[in-house]
Amino acid sequence: MAKGTTVRMWHRTVFVLLMMMIAGFGAVIFSLVRLQIVEGETLKMRAVDNQVKDTVLTAQRGTIYDSNMKVLAQSATVWQVVLEPAYITDDNRDLIAAGLAQILGMDKNVILEHTRKKTYFDVIKRKVESDVKDKVVAFKDKNNITNGIRLIEDYKRYYPFGTLASTILGFTGTDSQGLSGIEAEYDSELTGVSGKLVTAKNAIGTDMQYDYEQEVPAQDGNSLVLTVDEVVQQILEKNLEEGLVNNKVQNRGCAIIMNVKTGGIIAMAVKGDFDPNDPFTIADKTVADQIAKMPDGEAKTKALREAQQAQWRNKCVSDTYQPGSVFKMITGSAAMEEGLVTETTQFSCPGYLTIGGRQIHDWRRSGFGSLTFAQGICQSSNVVFMKVGALLGPNLFYKYFDAFGFTAKTGIDLPGESRSIYYTAAQLTPINLATESFGQSFTITPIQMITACAAVANGGYLVKPHVVDRILDSDGNIVKSADTTPKRQVVSNDTSKRISAILRQDATTGTAKSGYIPGYRVAGKTGTSEKQEIKTSKEYIASYCGFAPADDPQIAMLVFYDEPHGNSYYGSYVSGPVFLKTMSEILPYLGVEPKYTEEEMAKLDASTPNVVGQTVAQAKNKVSSDGLTPQIYGDGEKVVSQVPEPGKSIPKGGRVVLFTDQQSKEKTVTVPDLVGLSLSQANERASQSGINISVSGAALTGTANAVSSLQSIAPGTKVAPGTVVTVSFIEPNHVE
Structure with missing residues (x-):
């Protein structure tokens, strides 16, 4: 009996042990399956994260060139100062901290804290210039420091010409990301691909020495070649600034010079502007002083932010305005294209018209009497153009308003382009049609106006304005070139030539003669428009838009001043002289040959x-x-x-x-x-x-x-x- 009991107990024990072994091995097998198959990839990634450390290596941002390959923006070499705490001992810890604190302008105690970290790689200062880097190298050599301090190459954005073309170029932030202008619009092209410095870690989590590092080089960004000519840009900005001061302009001025055949922007300027090397500093000293005197707080922060946004804003593409009489070249082109008028079509101008019960006056209230259509342009008669607008009617007027590009953005490759505000054909009441015919009651951008002017000049073709001519890779190969194919033909070549001839006469004997240049056959039109959004007092925009040579147009130019408070606010007085002076300087530079009449030769x-x-x-x-x-x-x-x-x-x-x-x-x-x-x-x-x-x-x-x-x-x-x-x-x- 005792023996049988013993055998059964032994069998039971063996069974229990066997079950325990099966359960144990099953748990192990289950864990192995879970760890290797189910969670294998996740654990592998965690292991890699524990074993390596990635440090981003900044790619060199592409260079921005002018049309003659002069550097307008580039990334120059700067340095990161890196500590290797694992190599720093108590014997040299204080020496390193004190030396670097003096060179880098940092607190010694802060550097001491960095020296005690368990790592082989710790950045303590970025964007260090070469002169400071040289001092660090000299400090290491003098004190025989072979390990403990490293210098890693980095990049910083520079703009060699300072404020020149700042509203075109824009600027970058501390992380080298484009924040405005071309820098923002083409950020993905310019940025490149960052590299990596992969550092191994040992069993206790400390970075290992650089024998165990692997570097993945950064890929430099593409470069841009602009249509902008630095010499023309310099001339334009100089004269625009002079006009701003002479006419006591309150709300900045802007100007654009465009190749009428390709749409390439040769120069574009806004004054006042800013220095992209220091974009967050307010360039207008009066505004800067006003903000500085404000007590610290939310109001001051808001004022500073608004002032920064204002100086960064590209008035040429982001602001809208009523073009005034400059727009008469568009209304006139439409009427001539439709065969509704010729140069000699007669009009009567009594000085006003009554439309919809409202009396609308000409700028000369006494009127001009009998005028031909060509004389109506040269005298800038509002009455003549109200009558021309009536001949067109709402549908035809809107057809050409749309065709000349005023109902859509131009698509210029700059950020922040605004939309125009206008009446559709169905909304054009007789009074709206009358005022729009001479450039009032709607708002457009300066870039839209000069693009339309280029179409008037170049044979009737609407081009796409652009500032980037081509994109180059880091080896200088062309990646992409600008498409200069016209969008459409708006008016015929015949209409273009005939309107150009009238506008040339306007710049010689008409209201636009302040832009007359002997030998260069300038075609031009002045504009003075009231700002409708101003309620408390009357403010005006003075402009001059034209092109040259009138018989073979090459370039168009628009000068625009917002709220002049000098001796006059009229386009002929405020903007005409700036147009004249700039064209006089740039036409010879661009190789446009003068052709003098006998009368002009006598006065040379x-x-x-x-x-x-x-x-x-x-x-x-x-x-x-x-x-x-x-x-x-x-x-x-x-x-x-x-x-x-x-x-x-x-x-x-x-x-x-x-x-x-x-x-x-x-x-x-x-x-x-x-x-x-x-x-x-x-x-x-x-x-x-x-x-x-x-x-x-x-x-x-x-x-x-x-x-x-x-x-x-x-x-x-x-x-x-x-x-x-x-x-x-x-x-x-x-x-x-």
Whole structure:
């Protein structure tokens, strides 16, 4: 009995043990299946995360070039200062902390905390310039520090020309991401692909030395070649800023220069602007001082943010305005294309029209009497264009309004383009049609207006404005080029030529003569429009839009000032001289050859002969024989210098000052105030002051009442006698 019990107990024990073994092995097998198959990938990733550390290596951002491959924005090398705490001992810990604190301008105790971390890689400062990096290298060499401090190459964005083209270029943030302008619009092209520095960790979680590192190199971003010409941009910004100051403009000014055949933006400027190297600093000192005086708090933060957004805003593409009389070139083109008018179609202008019970006046309230259509453009008659608008009717007017691109964004490759506000054909009541026909009651962007102007000039083709000509990879290969195919033809080549001829006449004898340039066949139109959103007081926008040469248009230009508070707010007075001065400088630079009429040749300035080194008698004879007036300073027998210099332009009959000794060369005269004068008054005042004046603008067109509006050298400036000061003239009028 006892034996049987023993056997059963043994069998039971074996069974229990067997079950336990099966359960145990089953649990192990189940765990193995779960760990290796079900959770295998997750655990593998966790293991990798515990064993390696990734450090991002920044890719070099692509370079931005102008059309002549001048660098406008580039990423220059800077450095990251990295500690290797695992190599730092108590023997050199204090030395390293103290040395780096002094070089990097950091707190020593902060660096000491970094030196005690369990790692081989710890960034303590980024974007360190090369001069600071050199000091770190010198510190390491001097103290024989082979391990513990590392320097890793990084990149920082630079804009070599400062504020130049800032609203086109935009800027980047601290993480090298584009935040505005081209930098934002083409961020994905410019950024490139970041690399990695993979660092291994040991069993206790400490980074291992760089023998166990692996680097995945960064791929540099693509570069951009713009249509913008840096020289033209410089000229435009200089003259735009001068007009801003002279006319006391309150709400910034902007200007665009476009290739009428391709839509390429040769220059685009906004003043006031900012420095993309320091974009968060308010460039307008008056505004900056006002914000600085505010008490700290939410109001100050808000004011600073609004001021920053305002200076970054590209007025050329983001602001809308009523174009005023500049728009008459569009209404006129539509009417000519439809055969509703010709150059000689007669209109009567009594000075106003009554439409829908409302009396709408012309800018000349007494009227013009009988005018042809061409004269209606040159005199900028609102009455004539209200009648032209009525001939078109709502449907045809809207058809061309849409065709010229005013109902849609242009698609320019810049961020923040605004939409226009307008009436559809069904919404065009007689009074709306009348006011829209001369550029009021709707708002468009400056980029829309100049694009439409280019279509008027280039044979009727609507082009797409763009600022990037091509994209290059890091090896300089072309990745993509801009498509310059026109969107559509809006008017015929015949209509384009005929309107251009009328606009050329407008710039020669009409209301746009403040933009007249001898030899360059400028076509132009002025515009003055009231800002309807202003309720408390009247504010205006003054503009001038035109192109050249009128017989073979190459470039169009729009100048736009918002709220001028100077002597006048009319487009001819405010924007015309800036258009004139800029076109006078850039057309020769761009290789546009002048073609002078006989009348223009008779008025051209002469070239100063070279008489340096000649005797006084010889020099006087040479100057006089060239139709100029010699004036002698000094007691020497020979000419040692002259003003103007040899080969420089001088008005016919002008004064060439000859200096005959060193003492006489020091003589100076004071430039007088030459603004607000008639041509004869300006000549008399210049003669009395001992300087020459070169005349431009309306005074060259034979206009009897031309008045000087701008001079190239500021009043009160000390100059050598005989210096030539260029004076621009406008015809004072009240064109709206």
